Amino acid sequence: MLKIDDLHVSVDGTEIIKGLSLEVKPGEVHAIMGPNGAGKSTLASTLAGRDAYEVTAGSVHYAGKDLLALAPHERAGEGIFLGFQYPVEIPGVSNLNFLRTALNAQRRYRGEPELNGADFMKLAKDKAKDLEMSLDMLKRFVNVGFSGGEKKRNEMVQMAVLDPKLAILDETDSGLDIDALKTVSQGINALRGSDRAILLITHYQRLLDYVVPDHVHVLADGRIVRSGGKDLAHELEAQGYAAAVA
């Protein structure tokens, strides 16, 4: 589904990712862990196509396509969702309006019919309910005045409605209390399926107690330095990154 081959990425002329290779198959959950500054968020931004993240070498293929040749909104249309570490506020735009516009833009991209108002409302309400988000919250402006936990939950509602093929979740667990962590984990687990894949980017092991990964990778200084099964996360937690990558 996703095949990254010897990827090099620079930001403002500084190389952050220095030859990263990774293959993700449908149905798999991969956790990418690593110390601060290892390049975790840079990887997420690059896959989503953010400006200023310059790919200097290597390739990324997604569902048989050259991902790097696609514009950010096309990648979204192809089913790639990025859960933001810091979800953005958009004053004056309601969550519902934002989400419906986004969903229908993706559907148009894929040549699917747009969802009408009633069908969309039903979908949004159902998904919000699963994630314990009220209708009032949906009517409020995108992330404006939301707490850290509410913003992350909102990301999960968006993910559930947009129903992506590949979800890249960038530190979705950071800043969550234990209850919010459980809710968010539920949202992620609900998305698991044989035709989808999830890339969990996280600093801590605790999310992985709730969303059990198939593979764990340690990213350090722009490269994957170790890969293993779910037990690797526990080892990292016990010994720290320094010992694990030594």
Added chain:
Amino acid sequence: MAATAETREQVDEATGDYKYGFVTEIESDFAPKGLNEDIVRFISEKKGEPQWMLDWRLKAYRAWLKMTEPQWAMLDIPPIDYQDAYYYAAPKQQGDGPKSLDEVDPELLRTYEKLGIPLEEQKVLAGVEGAPKVAVDAVFDSVSVATTFRAELEKAGVIFMSISEAIREYPDLVRKYLGSVVPIRDNFFACLNSAVFSDGTFVYIPEGVRCPMELSTYFRINAENTGQFERTLIVADAGSYVSYLEGCTAPQRDENQLHAAVVELVALDDAEIKYSTVQNWYPGDKDGKGGIYNFVTKRGLCKGKRSKISWTQVETGSAITWKYPSCVLQGDESVGEFYSVAVTNNRQQADTGTKMIHQGRNTRSRIISKGISAGRSNNTYRGLVRVQAGASGVRNFTQCDSLLMGDQCGAHTVPYIESRNPGAQIEHEATTSKISEDQMFYCLQRGLDEEAAVEMVVNGFAKEVMQQLPMEFAVEAQKLLGISLEGSVG
């Protein structure tokens, strides 16, 4: 941001042509080029006006000769040769004007179609049964050619007709109020309008009547080199209510077109007038060539107690905009409101805002201005809040927000506050922000393309104003914001 610049170029390539830029071929019945007393007489005669109207025009013309253009706005205006323009052009018609839509030149109707006027409104214009009740008084090159729903309005006692007709049919009403809010000598452009105004709209809502439908006028400029001098007069008698919509687009031109409209509103005791504008005249090309010069004087008089006048404007077009819809709050407890979104892109210049003149006691005003600048444009909010000595208990709230796109445009806020009453409560808030790369990327990642993302963020920014628009306009206006800012992210 190299990728963004590239996108901008691509978008410019794809959408560089003004969407509504076309010329309808209809023969015009021109007056000769230039301006003198004979032209003023020609216009008056063409319209079959009474002597008092001609005298009024001549008085204005003579006053205008002694006036000079205002220089205080933050605008770079090329010299205008007033002798190098036509002051009268009307679509050629048999007799003294069409009696029904069947008599309207089909070319005109096709023009509205090309403009993308919403289907419901086209139906209204075409008089289709069951169409929504938005009456359209279509002004095409200075002469009203189609008026719909007049019968139903007449039943309610509402007068809605071209001002030329009103001068003939309701001379006393027109004479009483014309120039009562914007006097002949008010300013250079209003004075010019008073001398040569070609047509416009007259509305009268009788006492206690709530106008049964939104009244709507589409202004179009169509003949080459024809100055457009519209005159609008709306009088809301005691306890009445009216909502008036004005919208415009224009065909593409190489030469600059002068526009100097005057709008006067009068609200008597407990009356309310809501005046909404979506202005989308040709703004000129990327380098500022062509485009409309828009010098408009709009003023409302809250003459009666507890009367209310509310201006809402979405300004996206014109090369130059000089426009300050204002309220004179004469009646005690009267209310004035001004909601504005002004978008400038490329080389456009806008100097726009409002004046709230508090004369009566316990009068209130509210000003919400949203300026959006892109390209190499300049966008100025200029506003005056004046409180006269005898006006006790006055309150004003002003909010001016500016949004910048790119780093070559300018946003300016020039508030004037003159209070001669120490009890007045006047609040002013202002913010300036840039459309953030974070917001853009967030939208793009969710599947919106660049233009849709801009439209989303900008409409959010302008929401407070957009939600003041009547439903008929809101959707169109939202699209317009997106169209006007196409290719300006960066």
